[in-house]
Amino acid sequence: xxxxxxxxxxxxxxxxxxxxxxxxxxxxxxxxxxxxxxxxxxxxxxxxxxxxxxxxxxxxxxxxxxxxxxxxxxxxxxxxxxxxxxxxxxxxxxxxxxxxxxxxxxxxxxxxxxxxxxxxxxxx
Amino acid sequence: xxxxxxxxxxxxxxxxxxxxxxxxxxxxxxxxxxxxxxxxxxxxxxxxxxxxxxxxxxxxxxxxxxxxxxxxxxxxxxxxxxxxxxxxxxxxxxxxxxxxxxxxxxxxxxxxxxxxxxxxxxxxxxxxxxxxxxxxxxxxxxxxxxxxxxxxxxxxxxxxxxxxxxxxxxxxxxxxxxxxxxxxxxxxxxxxxxxxxxxxxxxxxxxxxxxxxxxxxxxxxxxxxxxxxxxxxxxxxxxxxxxxxxxxxxxxxxxxxxxxxxxxxxxxxxxxxxxxxxxxxxxxxxxxxx
Numbered sequence: 001x002x003x004x005x006x007x008x009x010x011x012x013x014x015x016x017x018x019x020x021x022x023x024x025x026x027x028x029x030x031x032x033x034x035x036x037x038x039x040x041x042x043x044x045x046x047x048x049x050x051x052x053x054x055x056x057x058x059x060x061x062x063x064x065x066x067x068x069x070x071x072x073x074x075x076x077x078x079x080x081x082x083x084x085x086x087x088x089x090x091x092x093x094x095x096x097x098x099x100x101x102x103x104x105x106x107x108x109x110x111x112x113x114x115x116x117x118x119x120x121x122x123x124x
Numbered sequence: 125x126x127x128x129x130x131x132x133x134x135x136x137x138x139x140x141x142x143x144x145x146x147x148x149x150x151x152x153x154x155x156x157x158x159x160x161x162x163x164x165x166x167x168x169x170x171x172x173x174x175x176x177x178x179x180x181x182x183x184x185x186x187x188x189x190x191x192x193x194x195x196x197x198x199x200x201x202x203x204x205x206x207x208x209x210x211x212x213x214x215x216x217x218x219x220x221x222x223x224x225x226x227x228x229x230x231x232x233x234x235x236x237x238x239x240x241x242x243x244x245x246x247x248x249x250x251x252x253x254x255x256x257x258x259x260x261x262x263x264x265x266x267x268x269x270x271x272x273x274x275x276x277x278x279x280x281x282x283x284x285x286x287x288x289x290x291x292x293x294x295x296x297x298x299x300x301x302x303x304x305x306x307x308x309x310x311x312x313x314x315x316x317x318x319x320x321x322x323x324x325x326x327x328x329x330x331x332x333x334x335x336x337x338x339x340x341x342x343x344x345x346x347x348x349x350x351x352x353x354x355x356x357x358x359x360x361x362x363x364x365x366x367x368x369x370x371x372x373x374x375x376x377x378x379x380x381x382x383x384x385x386x387x388x389x390x391x392x393x394x395x396x397x398x399x400x401x402x403x404x405x406x407x408x409x410x411x412x413x414x
Contacts, residue, residue: 012232
């Protein structure tokens with residue numbers, strides 16, 4: 001699972017109002033290279049929750065992203081920043097570990113890079 | 125389809141280790157899946173500005189449809205309920221992210237983040253109740269509701285479906301419209317039983333601009349776009365102004381007419397409620413012996 005997905009996933013248990021962001025418990029993180037496409041990064045930037053991304057990246061051992069959300073102007077000009085964002089979003093994979101719901105503390109295990117988001121019957 | 129897999133076992137059990145491998149090693153299935161996903165992507169009508177989009181593949185299985193998305197340069201997130209199918213996808217090193225999840229439980233994605241969704245031969249599984257807690261209507265409702273929320277404005281969702289019968293098709297379509305989607309059914313090759321393919325094309329939050337036509341073997345446009353939401357009968361009631369008031373009153377006293385009952389039932393049906401089917405007995409008076 002990559003951080004781009006983590007940035008969209010929220011806890012889906014019935015009655016949970018604040019299921020985002022899921023806390024990452026990283027076990028094994030691997031890196032896979034992906035072609036860099038600045039247009040896609042710019043397109044996705046508007047949809048990102050910056051704080052969740054920074055926290056997620058930190059818990060996966062990548063601390064190069066700035067704390068505060070950068071301006072749109074930086075996106076246009078700063079190639080090195082875009083590359084960092086690209087690396088965080090698309091190249092870091094959480095292979096083993098868990099996602100933890102911030103409200104209920106329910107753990108969603110991640111095996112072979114696949115988070116198990118199946119809910120029990122009493123959670124639907 | 126002679127035998128329907130969804131009648132044999134629930135998806136997470138039917139697609140076990142052997143079935144998942146069989147599915148992906150059959151060149152025929154791979155070919156069909158690729159063709160269906162290509163067509164679904166075409167119907168998705170993403171803007172052609174060269175910017176990759178982030179798409180959702182519902183019921184991605186071993187990532188056959190995801191491969192087509194990757195080939196066209198987009199990024200994707202796949203969801204499936206069968207762990208074995210996803211394991212095959214991991215082995216095949218697909219480019220998208222994978223999630224193990226049940227679409228009938230809702231998607232659990234943040235609002236407005238997805239640029240489009242496709243689903244190949246998956247949604248009809250929702251019409252079956254595999255556990256005592258399953259109620260197809262509610263599961264479809266949860267699925268379409270959560271999908272509507274996570275799609276961005278103007279995004280589309282295209283589902284290739286194999287409904288078992290007209291009732292299933294209506295159930296799926298009704299729940300989709302109920303969730304707020306616009307759109308309808310596109311049928312490719314409507315006159316061929318084998319090649320016939322149905323695509324449910326849904327739009328989110330914006331008016332559909334182009335009209336899709338189904339593919340067809342004949343050159344003339346003998347395709348049909350049978351979106352059943354157009355079927356709302358435009359009934360206009362006529363009343364005579366000059367009728368004396370007294371007579372009107374007496375006719376009202378007769379009680380609720382068959383038309384009135386049918387209309388109310390249709391209204392309730394549109395809300396997505398379970399309503400008994402109409403028959404010749406609808407709105408009839410009971411015999412006095414009861």
